[in-house]
Amino acid sequence: MLKGKIYPVNSARIPVQNPFILIARHVDRYPAGNGDMAPAAFPDDWERGNDFTSNRGWHMYHGEYVPGFPAHPHRGFETITYARQGTIDHFDSHGNYGRYGDGDIQWMISGKGLQHAEMFPLIHTDKENPFEIVQIWLNLPSHMKMAEPSYRMHWREQTPVVSLSEKNPAENQLKVLVGRYFATAAQRPADTSYGFDEDHYINVWDGHLKKGEKITMPKFPEDVKVQLYVADGLLAAADYEVVSDSLLVYTSDTELVFTAREDTEFMVFTGKAIDEEVFAYGPFVMNTREEVIQAYRDFEKNQFGGWPWSSSAPVIPSDKGRFSVHDKGSKITYPSDASEIS
Incomplete structure (x- = not known):
């Protein structure tokens, strides 16, 4: 029954329940790019660095030039990002990076802590750049929250x-x-x-x-x-x-x-x-308030490994296709050989 x-x-936000913490579906009708992966015409109705609501049909989110989410930390949960349409550039504090989109899935476990950036480059200059992603925050039980972080791609071909x-x-x-x-x-x-x-x-x-x-x-x-x-x-x-x-x-x-x-x-x-009890605040999902406070202290102390990239909002050159540099930057995978990381 x-x-x-x-x-x-x-x-x-889709109002999901345990074991999911958050599921967000972002749909944006991005305009043509300016050749540098930013909008050809910047909006005049946005609060720079905090653009989540507007009537124009697309958002900059926390991006200052290219739309997206510049470097930010996580601890205690995992993200599953389904790129239904459009392009996402990923960079993280472990030296992993890559480009995916149009049906690909990225699965990232923040574990004991890492930083990452998710940028939405507007690659096409001669037409619009439609975009849709569904990002899922999946909780981790207490005995798994401090696991080693990991990142891998599940390509649409598979x-x-x-x-x-x-x-x-x-x-x-x-x-x-x-x-x-x-x-x-x-x-x-x-x-x-x-x-x-x-x-x-x-x-x-x-x-x-x-x-x-x-x-x-x-x-x-x-x-x-x-x-x-x-x-x-x-x-x-x-x-x-x-x-x-x-x-x-x-x-x-x-x-x-x-x-x-x-x-x-x-x-x-x-x-x-x-x-289990859940205490979620900002970018951290833990079991208690004290654990979240400790996460902020740890991030202030060691930046979860630092940030090895020259920009907090890095992007990959527009002429590059889909690929993944993973295992702390030691391996590279393309959709044609995606079985290597399955």
């Missing part, structure tokens, strides 16, 4: 896609970004991830259905919440209708079939709850 509640999604319709498979699909959908499994994360243990049921799926088509949702244990986000359209099951810009959080002791009453774009997030 389905037991759930529907929440409205009124902003970029993301499995499940057909949800025999008669029209191309327009009814589910991308298995994280975890598994029945027998179809995505790439595994590092063993310091909460998602490494399959009994934690960390799944992230991205799907689309045409009107009248269906998706079967697996049965999960009682302590695993299914969090179904409808970005556009309408999905219905039992007495529940999940409309555009809403989130259904539920548990069920049986498989469920959801039907698309309209053409629908949706995402699913599942995970076993972490039965």
Whole structure:
């Protein structure tokens, strides 16, 4: 039986629950670039360094020249960044860096602490630079919070896609970004991830259905919440209708079939709850206030390894494609040989 509640999604933040700390969907209609990966025309309606709300359809976020998030620290959780459209340049305090986008997934474990920058270079100068990412903050239990940080790419070429319709498979699909959908499994994360243990049921799926088509949702244990986000359209099951810009959080002791009453774009997030207190403040997610205070003290003391880059908002030259320099800068991987880091 389905037991759930529907929440409205009124902003970029999707109101998810344990074990997720935050999920944010950023959609920006960036203009053409100026040749230096910044907007061709800068907005005159933004507070420099803090541009999260506007009516222009795109944001600079904390960027001063190129949009994005210049160097900032994290401790105690992991991020899964799904670049649905557009380009992201990643740099971190361990010497890792790279460029990804248009369906790629970056999985970063902050563990005991690191700094990173996430910049959104506007590569195209002859057309707009549409952009959409979904960034997931996944909590870590107390015994994993001080693990060694790690960073790896899961390239779109290796993301499995499940057909949800025999008669029209191309327009009814589910991308298995994280975890598994029945027998179809995505790439595994590092063993310091909460998602490494399959009994934690960390799944992230991205799907689309045409009107009248269906998706079967697996049965999960009682302590695993299914969090179904409808970005556009309408999905219905039992007495529940999940409309555009809403989130259904539920548990069920049986498989469920959801039907698309309209053409629908949706995402699913599942995970076993972490039965611990959470104290999150700024860029740190710990169990107690004292641990967060200690994180700030440690960062002031050692900068979590320092910042080896010449800028707090570095970007990769615009003529470079997708790649990953990882394992503290010792290895380089391209999408064509992505199996090296799977």
